[in-house]
Amino acid sequence: xxxxxxxxxxxQCEEAFRLYEKVLGGRITALMRYADMPSGPPAxxxxxxxxxxxxxxxxxxxxxxxxxxxxxxxxxxxxxPDPYRRPQGFRANVVVDxxxxxERIYQAFAEGGTICMPMExxxxxxxxxMLNDRFGTPWMITCLKPVQGDCEIKPFExxxxxxxxxxxxxxxxxxxxxxxxxxxxxxxxxxASNMDLRPGGTYHYGMRTPDGNEMWGKFIYxxxxxxxxxxxxSMFSDEKGGVTRHPMAPSWxxxxxxxxxxxxxxGGTTFTLTWMPLNPTPEERATFESGYESMKQGWTGTxxxxxxxxxxxxx
Numbered sequence: 001x002x003x004x005x006x007x008x009x010x011x012q013c014e015e016a017f018r019l020y021e022k023v024l025g026g027r028i029t030a031l032m033r034y035a036d037m038p039s040g041p042p043a044x045x046x047x048x049x050x051x052x053x054x055x056x057x058x059x060x061x062x063x064x065x066x067x068x069x070x071x072x073x074x075x076x077x078x079x080x081p082d083p084y085r086r087p088q089g090f091r092a093n094v095v096v097d098x099x100x101x102x103e104r105i106y107q108a109f110a111e112g113g114t115i116c117m118p119m120e121x122x123x124x125x126x127x128x129x130m131l132n133d134r135f136g137t138p139w140m141i142t143c144l145k146p147v148q149g150d151c152e153i154k155p156f157e158x159x160x161x162x163x164x165x166x167x168x169x170x171x172x173x174x175x176x177x178x179x180x181x182x183x184x185x186x187x188x189x190x191x192a193s194n195m196d197l198r199p200g201g202t203y204h205y206g207m208r209t210p211d212g213n214e215m216w217g218k219f220i221y222x223x224x225x226x227x228x229x230x231x232x233x234s235m236f237s238d239e240k241g242g243v244t245r246h247p248m249a250p251s252w253x254x255x256x257x258x259x260x261x262x263x264x265x266x267g268g269t270t271f272t273l274t275w276m277p278l279n280p281t282p283e284e285r286a287t288f289e290s291g292y293e294s295m296k297q298g299w300t301g302t303x304x305x306x307x308x309x310x311x312x313x314x315x
Contacts, residue, residue: 005092007064007137010084013050016135023108025199025222026057043069091138097257102127102143109133156275156295160303164310166262166269170227182309186301199224204241215247230260253277253284
């Protein structure tokens with residue numbers, strides 16, 4: 001069985017779903033207007049109202065449509081659809097992994113909308129808030145606290161300042177050809193670099209180690225805020241883009257939440273990496289928490305490759 005939320009609008013469905021697609025990092029997979037229906041009453045002719053739309057976001061499906069246009073006649077069976085009514089009695093709940101992501105979505109939906117509960121920390125959530133967006137859709141935005149009895153995982157963080165403008169450093173992380181020149185641990189060669197830079201898009205890359213072995217990885221972008229911030233889920237992959245385990249550490253977390261931040265410092269830019277496992281098993285968590293030193297060594301090598309690229313490139 002599948003259970004989905006279906007939203008109704010009074011002529012604003014497409015505008016609303018374009019906003020939801022952008023803010024939630026999703027993708028509209030289907031959109032049909034009343035005018036596109038193969039058969040229908042005369043009132044449907046030329047009508048740009050949306051009869052059905054589907055949005056894939058975060059592995060979930062959100063659907064919606066506009067109520068029929070004025071002049072719609074009863075169906076042959078005598079049935080008549082309900083007129084538009086403002087939604088009530090429910091809220092669509094978005095659950096995210098970080099307080100920053102919760103704040104971002106909340107602020108985007110609050111613009112032109114109505115605040116019902118300000119975004120704040122509660123007994124059960126690091127961030128929780130309720131609002132109605134400008135289209136009248138009721139939302140809850142939630143970033144949960146760890147389950148009772150569990151301790152919050154300490155993220156791995158590392159920073160380095162590069163002597164280049166922020167826009168230049170941003171391009172090094174958002175241009176697949178630039179990534180090809182420096183990405184990965186010291187000594188590897190990037191053999192594939194394919195990027196679809198948008199929320200919900202991916203970066204799929206392949207690397208060859210000095211001993212001739214191949215390794216593949218993938219990002220799934222969640223947030224792109226030029227030139228300040230990238231948030232994505234990173235994972236090991238295969239050549240076709242499937243998710244795989246770490247080839248040398250099978251207990252390494254299957255998915256990592258990665259945040260790349262770019263801050264102007266004088267004429268240079270400080271890059272900060274924040275790394276956290278997503279929904280780790282106890283074994284994955286233990287592997288992550290015991291690996292801070294090896295992560296530091298690996299990222300130090302990657303930063304050295306980036307610095308060498310910046311020194312020789314005409315950026």
